[in-house]
Amino acid sequence: MKENLAENPYIFSVSEVAANDEINYVDVIRKETKEGFKALLPEKPKMVDPRPRRIAIFDNSGNKHFVGPNDNIFNSLSEAIFLAIADGMISDYFNEQAKTRSHVRSVRDFLIWLNTFEIDPVARYDVLNQYEAYCINERKLLPQSTGLDKLIPLIKHGLGSLHLSDEQYYYLIMLLNSTTLSEAEGRTQFTLSSWFSLPWIRPIMGEKSYLKLESAKILMDSFKITVGTVLQLLLCAKQEINSILTSKSMSAFSLIDISKIESSELETIDKEKLFNKVATHARRKYSNTLFWIVHEQFELRKSQEKKKSPTYRILKLDTFSKAMFSTLEYELSASPLTQPPLQYSENNVQLKQNFNCPLLFEPNHLEVTNPLEELLAAWIISTLCIQPSDVSNGQIGQFIREYNNSGSLISIFSQSYKSRSDTIHSHPILDGQLVESKALESYFANVEKSRENLFSNNKIPAIRYVTRNNEGEAQPSYAALLTRILDDKVINKLVVEEHQKRDIEPIFLKAFLALDKSKAPAFDAFYQENRDKIDEPRKVYTQKYSDAVPVSLFKLSHIKNSSVHSRYDQYREGDLVNQNSHNAEVERLSYIGEANKDAVNQRGRISRLVMNDLSENLYKPSIDKILKKARDMQLQTSLRKASQSDTYEINTLGIAIDAEVEDDRFGDQIVFETQESALNMIHYLSQVEKFGALIAKRNLPFFESEVLPRTLWIEDTLQRFSNKSLLAEVYKKHKKLESRLPDLFESELQGGVA
Numbered sequence: 001m002k003e004n005l006a007e008n009p010y011i012f013s014v015s016e017v018a019a020n021d022e023i024n025y026v027d028v029i030r031k032e033t034k035e036g037f038k039a040l041l042p043e044k045p046k047m048v049d050p051r052p053r054r055i056a057i058f059d060n061s062g063n064k065h066f067v068g069p070n071d072n073i074f075n076s077l078s079e080a081i082f083l084a085i086a087d088g089m090i091s092d093y094f095n096e097q098a099k100t101r102s103h104v105r106s107v108r109d110f111l112i113w114l115n116t117f118e119i120d121p122v123a124r125y126d127v128l129n130q131y132e133a134y135c136i137n138e139r140k141l142l143p144q145s146t147g148l149d150k151l152i153p154l155i156k157h158g159l160g161s162l163h164l165s166d167e168q169y170y171y172l173i174m175l176l177n178s179t180t181l182s183e184a185e186g187r188t189q190f191t192l193s194s195w196f197s198l199p200w201i202r203p204i205m206g207e208k209s210y211l212k213l214e215s216a217k218i219l220m221d222s223f224k225i226t227v228g229t230v231l232q233l234l235l236c237a238k239q240e241i242n243s244i245l246t247s248k249s250m251s252a253f254s255l256i257d258i259s260k261i262e263s264s265e266l267e268t269i270d271k272e273k274l275f276n277k278v279a280t281h282a283r284r285k286y287s288n289t290l291f292w293i294v295h296e297q298f299e300l301r302k303s304q305e306k307k308k309s310p311t312y313r314i315l316k317l318d319t320f321s322k323a324m325f326s327t328l329e330y331e332l333s334a335s336p337l338t339q340p341p342l343q344y345s346e347n348n349v350q351l352k353q354n355f356n357c358p359l360l361f362e363p364n365h366l367e368v369t370n371p372l373e374e375l376l377a378a379w380i381i382s383t384l385c386i387q388p389s390d391v392s393n394g395q396i397g398q399f400i401r402e403y404n405n406s407g408s409l410i411s412i413f414s415q416s417y418k419s420r421s422d423t424i425h426s427h428p429i430l431d432g433q434l435v436e437s438k439a440l441e442s443y444f445a446n447v448e449k450s451r452e453n454l455f456s457n458n459k460i461p462a463i464r465y466v467t468r469n470n471e472g473e474a475q476p477s478y479a480a481l482l483t484r485i486l487d488d489k490v491i492n493k494l495v496v497e498e499h500q501k502r503d504i505e506p507i508f509l510k511a512f513l514a515l516d517k518s519k520a521p522a523f524d525a526f527y528q529e530n531r532d533k534i535d536e537p538r539k540v541y542t543q544k545y546s547d548a549v550p551v552s553l554f555k556l557s558h559i560k561n562s563s564v565h566s567r568y569d570q571y572r573e574g575d576l577v578n579q580n581s582h583n584a585e586v587e588r589l590s591y592i593g594e595a596n597k598d599a600v601n602q603r604g605r606i607s608r609l610v611m612n613d614l615s616e617n618l619y620k621p622s623i624d625k626i627l628k629k630a631r632d633m634q635l636q637t638s639l640r641k642a643s644q645s646d647t648y649e650i651n652t653l654g655i656a657i658d659a660e661v662e663d664d665r666f667g668d669q670i671v672f673e674t675q676e677s678a679l680n681m682i683h684y685l686s687q688v689e690k691f692g693a694l695i696a697k698r699n700l701p702f703f704e705s706e707v708l709p710r711t712l713w714i715e716d717t718l719q720r721f722s723n724k725s726l727l728a729e730v731y732k733k734h735k736k737l738e739s740r741l742p743d744l745f746e747s748e749l750q751g752g753v754a
Contacts, residue, residue, distance in 0.1 A: 052083065053068055053069070070115040077119045078114060081175075086158065113131055144185070190561060192559060192562040212507050221566075226509050232435060232439040234373055252290070256286055290319065291316070319356060322484075374461060377454070381394065381440070383559060399414045413429050461478070464551065465553045469519065630708075653714065
């Protein structure tokens, strides 16, 4: 709940409360009156109100505040709820809770609402239900997120308050008995299929490939191969670059230009923080130097071997500036170079931009894992149906690796302890010959040199999704870098070959690269530009741009859910051709279970795709024509009051025929506000309601081109009548005369068009 507690008149800070409770004795002594000393003498005892008047709460930043009652609208009923909550928050029940933050937050939100809500004595037992309705309708919360499940136990445990009168006590009893919480809504499961559910990538991927995204099994098989191949290539590239540096007796940290740092300051900087302390141009110079060292080593190899080296390709993708990539590629292929291409010059801004600040091969990441490697490893581990929290807190010891006598990996097996059920859960076994298994093995070997945890600080990097088109030169993106790696001709070919080995179509690879075709601006830039203008920027962003992309990369929960679905997904490439000994009906009734149907259909998403196609390609063109014609009729219609001098006739639509109009401002169709015009219009609507379905069945062209536009036009015209009492009279009159009025669509029902 976004509540500015500092501006709420019933919220007090800790300092304000302390100031109100303090007695300034010095000011009393300094009184110039003769009675100044007597003022210090204690007065006669007075009865102090023992009822609590403040409840301690915390804002979203963790700062402590106090909330008090609004005396202007509080009555005995409001006070009863306030007192019960106050006592409930000092009860044994509250103190025994392991976590109380959600309870305090629920109390805070409810009391802020209660301070603005005057309880109606007639509906006094419906207060909590009204608060629930407010949370659902106004704050857009789910029923299980309103906080009433935390609030009601506090009120129950506060019923023993000595400050409650008998009437207040019995009121609270009736209030609790009369309150029934709404049933919790089912959680929406997010999957990889739902993340890729973007109709605009359909023509880019192709019809068949796009529809295969609905199969969790096909998508996850492609996902594991793609991610495993890329992770293996990244780890091998890092190992090869480290070997080159070692052969030259160099370390990555020795390549950093520290000339701009004072020697006294340099002594205080840790080696791990050195690269982040130097200026941007020094980091770009590091990229230049590292590339040239590796390039010289590859120049000694055969030309074909250099071109096909994934290490060489990945290093260029990480260090070369996006804008200058093609230029540098051409210079490298044109002729052997004796010095670094476009040598870095601090005085030449253009030359400086030839290289990026590295993401993968900065000095710290050459020794340990980098964020992209950790993210890819977490993705692979999530395919084992492990909970995201267990993935981020995972340790290498959880994964048991089995080898044969020659040292080759046979399998990877993992277990995790589930505290809620007090059981050890076993996860699927990974075949050691799969590319994703080999990638995990390389990752484990890289990590266990420096730590036990699988991931730095037990956190999975959260990465925004950014297309290459929206990637800034100053801030390279891991998401855009991953796209560049997958789109590289050498690496792309290796990924496709891994798919071919297992006879799987690279669906994930196609879908991920298709997203990069978006021309929409980055959401962050759109948000910064419009945050003060619109209330729901993400919703407006997706509505404004037809090729909008997701704001963030898919999360571990997407992968885990898709992995669970893939276990039950029996979708096959040849399912459109029946190769079984039974027909499709027998297959549906006897072979496909409910769980499988749910996974295959992805909760009706295939049906929605079909309905969307029907809507966009079949119905929408007709609807657009209908709305356009109705709009044209509205623009051509002039509504005016009748006078005795007007001479005209009224047709069945209520339009005046042969009306003499002297004013050019009136349109082509004149409608007079008379009983006759209104009666004809109302009768037309009545006839459409009576025969509309039959006309649509027998004479659809006439129904679409004439009846629907006229109906919309009549409804709009009647709403524009200034004399509403006249319309009320005509409606009553039509009800009496309807049986005697003629039918309007006799010939059209026979198939003719009027």
